[in-house]
Amino acid sequence: MPKVLISDKLSPAAVQIFRDRGIEVDFKPGLSPADLRAIIAPYDGLAVRSATKVTRELLDVAPNLKVVGRAGIGVDNVDVTSATARGVVVMNTPFGNAITTAEHAIAMMFALARQIPEASASTKAGKWEKNRFMGVELTGKVLGLIGCGNIGSIVADRALGLKMKVIAYDPFLSEKRAVEIGVEKVELDALIARADIVTLHTPLTEQTRNILGRDALFRLKKGARLINCARGGLVDEAALAEALTSGHLAGAALDVFETEPATDSPLFGLENVVCTPHLGAATAEAQENVALQVADQMADFLLTGAVSNAINMPSVTAEEAPRLKPYMELARLLGAMAGQLTAAQDGAIKAIRVEYEGHAAELNHRPLTAAALAGVLTPLMGAVNMVNAPVLAKQRGIDVAETTLERSGEYQTLVRLTVVTDKYEKSIAGTLLAENRPRLVEIKGIAVEADFAPHMLYVTNQDKPGFIGRFGTALAEAGINIATFHLGRSAPGGDAICLVGLDGPMPEPVLSGVRKLPLVVQATSLAF
Template identity: 85%
Template sequence: MPKVLISDKLSPAAVEIFRRRGIEVDVKPGLSPAELRAIIEPYDGLAVRSATKVTRELMEAAPNLRVVGRAGIGVDNVDVTSATNRGVVVMNTPHGNAITTAEHAIAMMFALARQLPEASASTKAGKWEKNRFMGVELFGKTLGLIGCGNIGSIVADRAVGLKMKVIAFDPFLSERRALELGVEKVELADLLERADFISLHAPLTEQTRDILSRENLERMKKGARVINCARGGLVDEAALADAIRSGHLAGAALDVFETEPAKESPLFGLENVVCTPHLGAATAEAQENVALQVADQMADYLLTGAVSNAINMPSVTAEEAPRLKPYMELARLLGGMAGQLTAVQAQESDNAIRAIRVEYEGAVADLNRRPLTAAALAGVLGPLLGSVNMVNAPVVARERGIEVAETVLERSGEYQTLVRLSVATGRFERSVSGTLVAGDKPRLVEVKGIAVEADFAPHMLYVTNQDKPGFIGRFGMTLADAGINIATFHLGRSAPGGDAICLVGLDGPMPEPVLSAVRHLPLVVQAVPLTF
């Protein structure tokens, strides 16, 4: 039974989802980093909001951890790089609080435009300063969106309904999507010069940190206003305060700060500045939605392998997972075989892997192939590098400069479905191919261009030899004399008298003395024990 730890406050309904689906769950919010590290070891999953910091040190103390689920969109509190390197899936819930956060941004824009917080405080103090609070209309104004993804697009929709002109800077926004939303796609410099209001809806990355820097704030239209309900760190807060004091900007509304909880800020105490304590997702509906969503996503992954809204690996829907599972196993086994055969010669510098190519033919070509390729990469790299799985395999390959190619062949060949994996080093290229039989059973059908039909077994011996009389007898006698039982025996050859392959399924691991004896037999070129 998988075990999940909830270390931040989540809806009780999320706990019920885990338990109803047969997952053991513990709820322990408010733990210190040291306390969390002390108890994390047995857990397969960790569900968090924003309070828990999922650091490299925490993951090093969690050898069984398979998934981190963030109830919310931002993963600033999760070390995604360390998680990926350790093969831990990181999921978020990008849609659960999108409407709530977008509505908060619109509310902040209204509050800023009409000075509502100051007007409310003044009126409650017994004053009637009607002439002091002169606001501006949103109608006809230009709203500039920095980021136009899930939340930004909702803000755009609401702003268009308010009859605002909406422009957006987002490198990932297509012209077609911009047209659908009724927004104009622009460059950042153009947005800064034209927008009356700028609302930020971008993640915090090295590229977006201080995107509203002192220089960019100075380039903004005089009298413009800034709204940030996305992430602290997107705006230089000190520079923003200076721009408001100088009169260059008319005001700002912030729900997020570079340091949270924000006990002090250069913006505090300034008029025309609206501040809220990270309330973007603070509605009953959003809290419930993200909790239920993260629980379902984590349970799907732990129980079926389905992956939704993952930051660091391809998505696999709950409907796809059962269908993809045997193909992923086939890809893993083919990769494992190629990786183990390559590892034998990998100690030589010119035998380092340079390229991995995966070809899909027949029925498999119509499936979601990204997780299959990730499984194949994990199979290849695991024997060479140790702790590699589907999550970190693409990253590991990229870091080592290994070229990865995926090819789809729509033609139908001898098999209804076929996966071919090729590994190229500085000295050779080796390929292995496989198919599924009886619907879901992986079978090897080709090695180095030689046809050989064999089912995979936990322990196997791969032998290449010269195709000449006497080999099979001597080989069988060597194993028999050592008391090694042969479970399956498969042969293949390139041509009569040419290169041949012998693939043997064994009941257990091949003892080193017996392996050495096989390698010294006449006609044997190579003998490699395989483990799957």
């Protein structure tokens, strides 16, 4: 009988789901890290919210652990890398609290516009400072959404009901989808220039960290207001405090902070700031939804091997897994490469096409396409899995097409991924060697035979003498060791591709130097 430990507060209904399905469950919220490490060894599953920290040290003393279920979206409290290395599946519940979080953002907007927290405190203190609290109407104001996915689109719907004008910046939002939900798609600079109120609804990634830094904050309209119910780290809090105290911004409302629990902040002493302790998902309905979802998902996995909403593992049935596994890895790697190249060029994705030839065409290709989509979307959206990738693509109006060709061409099996943006169309193709080793065979129609490596450098250049020598010298002088080196070209003297496997990450200063070399058109660091 599988055994599950619930170490954070979850609905009693979740406990009952495990028991009804024949799983032994212990409910022990509030354990200290030391106490949790002392008892974790015999458990097959661990269900958590945000209080429990699933660290490498905890995983080291959990030899039986097979799955960690996070009742909620964020997995910041789970060391996903260490869990993956130990074969532990990490699941979340990505859609259980979307409405609740969106409603909290709307509530924060009202509180900020009418100074409700300060007015309440003043009135309770026996004062009657009616003239002190002069608010603003939301009707007719321009609301700028940074991120217009599941939560952002719900906020947009509520704001349109308030007769606000809604504009949105989201690299994945198509014009078609924008029209469907009633928002105007704009670039970030345009949003900053036009918005009366800015609200963030994007995950924290390397691309979005400090997306509203000092420069952006001071380019907002004078008197604008800012709301962040998404993730700490999206806004430079020190710069925000400066913008508020200087009078450039009229106010800010934050539910999330760079460091949590947030016990000290330059924002806390400001009257024009509303703060809540990460309450975006804190409603009875949301808590119930995510608790029931995580219990069902964990029970399915422990009893049948089915995987859903996994952060670090494809979602497939137990019967399909052995055969599909190498193909899903190939699709994921192709998607990850295409996604990183797309992120580097800041293109809004309009369509993704996946073609299957030979043996790949005979398989259930839905999980393969989902793996490819997850690879494409992850670089700009954070952790995306096979279950939510198709949903996220649909929400952003990305057209996804699959084509199968059962006869084999040059390769017995081939998967080709094409990404179409508003700026270009690019394809990447790969095959399997010995039926289990992913290998890259084509980029942008150019034949390039290369194995995937954890760290790679992708360079496009003009095919002229001298490039390879200068390129190799630049890496050598920087102390960068080349593990593998692959070249391809469209025609003599035409476009060329250089794909280099590295022993470690490419330092940004070295990458900048490569981009400045003669004949280099593009240089992008890749990680798999």
